[in-house]
Amino acid sequence: MSAAPDAIWGQACLAAALVALDPAGTGVVIRARPGPVREAWLAHLHALLGPDSPVTRLPAATTDDALLGGLDLPATLRTGRPVAQPGLLARGDGGVMVVPMAERLGPGTAARIAQALDTGAVEVARDGIAVRQPARFGLVLLDEGEGEDEALPACLADRAAIHLDLDPVPPGVLAATPPPPDLAAARAARPAVPEENPETLCALAARLGIASLRAPLLALRVARLHAALAGRDIVADPDLAAAFGLVLAPRARAWPQDAEEAPPAEPPPPEGDEAEPRTSDVTGEDRILAAAATSLPPGLLARLVAGEGPRTRSPGAGRSGATATARRGRPVGARPGDPRRGRLALIETLRAAAPWQRLRRGEGEARLRIAADDLRIRRLVQRRETTTIFAVDASGSAALERLAEVKGAVESLLAECYVRRDRVALVAFRGAGADLLLAPTRSLVRAKRALASLPGGGGTPLAAGIEAAGRLAAAERRGGRSPVVLLLTDGRANIARSGAPGRAQAASDALAAARTLAREGTRALVIDTAARPQEAARGLAAAMAARYLAMPQADAARLTKAVLRETAPPG
Incomplete structure (x- = not known):
């Protein structure tokens, strides 16, 4: 639960x-x-x-x-x-x-x-x-x-x-934020820890498949803090349960099957002097598991049953968007070197020379003396990872040609992405709205599966398609990536943002969405897929501050080259 x-x-x-x-x-x-x-x-x-x-x-x-x-x-x-x-x-x-x-x-x-x-x-x-x-x-x-x-x-x-x-x-x-507790009193408290508590937490960590030795130690520290906050003199089961839910459960790689149900409550002992003490067969670990199970985040138990552990990256693992040293790009520090083989880092050069000035200067001399060993040059890294977002007009009778073109281009681009560490996404708009058919990915299998199921026909909700691409671009930008939107359309919208038919309102909504995309600074390319170049598509590119490319015939190779030019790093 x-x-x-x-x-x-x-x-x-x-x-x-x-x-x-x-x-x-x-x-x-x-x-x-x-x-x-x-x-x-x-x-x-x-x-x-x-x-x-x-x-x-x-x-x-x-x-x-x-x-x-x-x-x-x-x-x-x-x-x-x-x-x-x-x-x-x-x-x-x-x-x-x-x-x-x-x-x-x-x-x-x-x-x-x-x-x-x-x-x-x-x-x-x-x-x-x-x-x-x-x-x-x-x-x-x-x-x-x-x-x-x-x-x-x-x-x-x-x-x-x-x-x-x-x-x-x-x-x-x-609005249900509780009032702040008395932290001063809690800092002064020193709750005692029963001898069995560390053993209980270590046993729980082992049952959850947690290999880290640090986890039960941190859980014990959190349990003591929880007891101090509650005003208890000794760490009790509620403190261990809170530490379990906050420290151990999120790290779990498995969930004990025998703990999926709470242990049955014990009947009260008989009254009278002849009552004999009984030993419960419910362990402290089971009590903590049962107490904490109801406070677990949604989906945690299902994730553990499926065998999905916590998301962490090992020190040696690579990652998307990793940067490499380059001769041009973003500066990330400096290193000793010859300015003829790089860009001089003036501040770092002065910083390297400053400690030696008293030894290098003559009596009464005020000049700054810089030796060859002081010279520093910039360390640069290449551009950020790029996410290419295809926004495809899947409406109308010519949809099949456009979709075949996009399928070939996306598959060609994915081959480049393996080398460039870039990603590709696909948004299709038709009928009354837009759908994200392919979330940003480098997986060729996922891309082919999404492209194979791409439908065609219906009205043209152009504004909805541009807005969907813009939302995805904003999300990618927040993730530290550089998005590029490729809009494939003839520019002739007939479904307004509200979903109602009407060419005039639909065109106005599409231009407004294009201007919003331009204000956000998203790079874009408008590819006119009509049999003849359309002024509507050209005007849309101008509102979007995007390049315009007329491509009346399906040509995946030409489209791929255009996309690679557009997604190349500036300069």
């Missing part, structure tokens, strides 16, 4: 209180899309932490200098000696660090954060400085991944005690 959305929100608020009680000792994974529910939970946690606990947000593509700290260049040049500057991890000491899109963290960044969590400090020894700064912080990992290749780094997911799934929570239950 699964918990209702209001019960899940109550459990999420309890988790926020536990994290605020001991940020560095807990940590949390939030599985939720961007929206009011996730923001409400973060605001609730911020309020519980109070003004004295810093909340640091880790920017995307953070460099080592920003994360760990390094040389304070202005102070070093001013004083003539190396001056250290703290990084994000050290500045977050005593608070929490929020990591958006944690599923896209690089393995190096994840390893450095994990090391800081283990040691409670950050060590920097480079550029003439050697410092160790305290960095005890709680970690809030925001998981927005959708596919198997978008999973949290295992080293961080394993170190976060609490795992929450807020996707089933509707915004309507946010």
Whole structure:
């Protein structure tokens, strides 16, 4: 039996209180899309932490200098000696660090954060400085991944005690947020732990197929915090059940079949002096399983029965959208090198030269002396992963030719995607609306299956097709990818956004949807599939700020070349 959305929100608020009680000792994974529910939970946690606990947000593509700290260049040049500057991890000491899109963290960044969590400090020894700064912080990992290749780094997911799934929570239950508990009294409490509790949690972890030794230790810590929050002097079954639901259950890879039903309640003992004590055959593990089963997130038991474990990414696993060093692209740091073989990194060069100025300068000399060993050049990475979204007009009598063209082009593009690590999606519009027939994928099997079932005929709801492609493009952009919309149509709409027939209103709605797509900055290509070039399609491309390509005859090879030109990185 699964918990209702209001019960899940109550459990999420309890988790926020536990994290605020001991940020560095807990940590949390939030599985939720961007929206009011996730923001409400973060605001609730911020309020519980109070003004004295810093909340640091880790920017995307953070460099080592920003994360760990390094040389304070202005102070070093001013004083003539190396001056250290703290990084994000050290500045977050005593608070929490929020990591958006944690599923896209690089393995190096994840390893450095994990090391800081283990040691409670950050060590920097480079550029003439050697410092160790305290960095005890709680970690809030925001998981927005959708596919198997978008999973949290295992080293961080394993170190976060609490795992929450807020996707089933509707915004309507946010009004039921409980009042903040007395955290000051809970911090002063020191509940005792019975000797059998660690053994019970280890046995539960083993029955759930959890291989991590860290999981039962974190569960025991959460159980003690829960007991302190409840004002108990000793950790009891309700505390173990709460720790089970927040720490162990989300990590489970299997569910004990003998725990699917709650154990029967024992009859009360007989009254009188001659009553003999009886030993129950219900173990502590079974009591905890039965108590926690009703508070599990929806679908967890079904997922475990199907053999699907938690979504994590091993340190050596590759991932979609991974970047590679290149001669052009986005800068991600600097390295020693010759500026004739790369772009000079001026600030990093000055940072490398600054600690040595006192030794290099003559008496009374104020010039800055830079040696060849000080020179640094930019490290660049290639463009982001591209998602090509086909929005196909599947209406009218010429649909079969268009669909055959798209099938050939998509299959050709998928072959390129295996090399370029890009993805392809398919939206078809006909009749009264638009359908997502193929979610973003690199799977050739899935693409062929979706294309084979693509129907044709009916009216032309052009506005609905453009809006569906725009929503998918926005979702891909939030996931860190670069979307490109390819609209295949003759531009002659006859179904309005409301679903009512009428060419005038349908054309107006289509132009409005095209302008919205242009305002969002989505790259697009309009492919006119009519027998003769149509002014309607040309006007649609102008409103969409897109390239226009007339292709009256089905030609998958030509379409593929046009798409590859459009999806090539700028410059």
